[in-house]
Amino acid sequence: MKESDPTTLLTCLPVPWRETDGGPGVIASFADLTPAAAFVRDAAGRYLWANHAYAHLYGTTRDAVIGRHLADVDAPDDVARFLALDQEVLTQGRSVRHSLTYRRSDGSPGHAAGYRFPVRWGTGRCVAGLYVDVTDLRMLEQRRLAEEDLRTLRDHGGLPCLRLSPDGRVGEAGTAVAELLRVRLCDLIGSPADSLLARTPERRALHRIWDDLVGGRRSSARTCAVLVDGDNGQRRAEVHLSSVCRTPSRVSGVWAVLTHLGLRHAPQPPLTATQVRILALLAAGRSNADIGGTLHLSRQTVDYHLSRLRDLLGAATRPALVARAYVLGILSPQAWPPRSTAAVHPLSPV
Structure with missing residues (x-):
């Protein structure tokens, strides 16, 4: 078996699965093409091997990963965290299962779950990892x-x-x-x-x-x-x-x-914009003369509209008209000066 043979990661499988020339065989191809991301790093954080799925997590190729250091691939904060995990595996001498976050090539956070475990790579003790990207899950x-x-x-x-x-x-x-x-x-x-x-x-x-x-x-x-x-x-x-x-x-x-539900009522003819403005001015305490002057209406026209509003809203007095206008939701309870609930602009009366 070559020193860089990725079958080292899968020693539980029988040797005959390898090709007889000592090069990467069926197991090597399997490790290379499995959808699970796999890598081997030395104690210093240099990549000795990685498969295509691992390189894909970072939006690159396996040849661009192998031989490079963690610092060339991951963000500084991630480098320190990943090296600490590697040292934990080497110190304890056993596999560790955990999940981790990493930075994708587009800058978005990714999530992976899997194992880190110690392996022999040539004459040195290294760290291998096998992870599944669970970001979408x-x-x-x-x-x-x-x-x-x-x-x-x-x-x-x-x-x-x-x-x-x-x-x-x-x-x-x-x-x-x-x-x-x-x-x-x-x-x-x-x-x-x-x-x-x-x-x-x-x-x-x-x-x-x-x-x-x-x-x-x-x-x-x-x-x-x-x-x-x-x-x-x-x-x-x-x-x-x-x-x-x-x-x-x-x-x-x-x-x-x-x-802001208004009072339920029987169907009634819709109010005109002028009638709504009269109700708003009435709620502000304006007299009939003031209302007529503001809307450029005669005193008789204002009296007609008020009489019509009393019939439409079933209110006999000026205070009752204002009260009905609020409980029916015609005037907004959250605005002053008074204005229509349907007003598009906060300073617009209707």
Whole structure:
């Protein structure tokens, strides 16, 4: 057997597996081509042998590894750590099983699991290693755990949320959103999201935002919508949208989370922009004269709008109008001066 023969790593296999000329044979070819990464280093950290799988971890070839020092291949912090592991193996004289992290050729962290063990290489005692790259397996496990956490949050967290497919259908939903919409969860899955929205100006704005999300022009958005439940009741809500990208150029879905839910009410005609501004000014304590001056309306027109708003919202007085505007979600409870929940800009009243 040659001194550099990699069959040294696999002495448990019978000698006849080698070729009779003393060169690397079946076992050598096996060690060279196995998907497990294998290497031999001397006590100083110089590579005496490595197979193709080991070189692939670093994005190079085995010929570029053999004969080089650890410091030529790994980062300084990793070099000190790996040399310490080598010395531990040589000192104890037995194999050590462990996992380790290393730096890939693209700079990303990699993870490997396997064994280091002492070997005789010629006249010297060296360290051999046999490892399997488990980076992708770890990522799959982390993804599985993240998906489990997300499902738990979706189903039991009490937060109304649903995942929509790029064509606008409900792909996943939590029990909280099914209860909110007064429908069975099995009926909600697969239904078009548009069927959950009242035909209001907010719906048209939501369509424009949706086109930007699935088109990849934006990754998240917050807007307002009026939801329609299974009993034809309505309530206003803030909708937080976040796109899910399978690749940088492909959106695989959009998560929608509903917050700041308004009071459920019977269907009613949508308010005009002028009526919403009147409600905002009314909530700020402005008089009819002030409202008319700000909106360039006559006193009679302001009185008409207020009368119309009292009928639409079922409120007999000015304070009751303001209260109803807040509980129905027309005005934002988080803004001052008062403004519409659907306002695009924080300083915009509508």
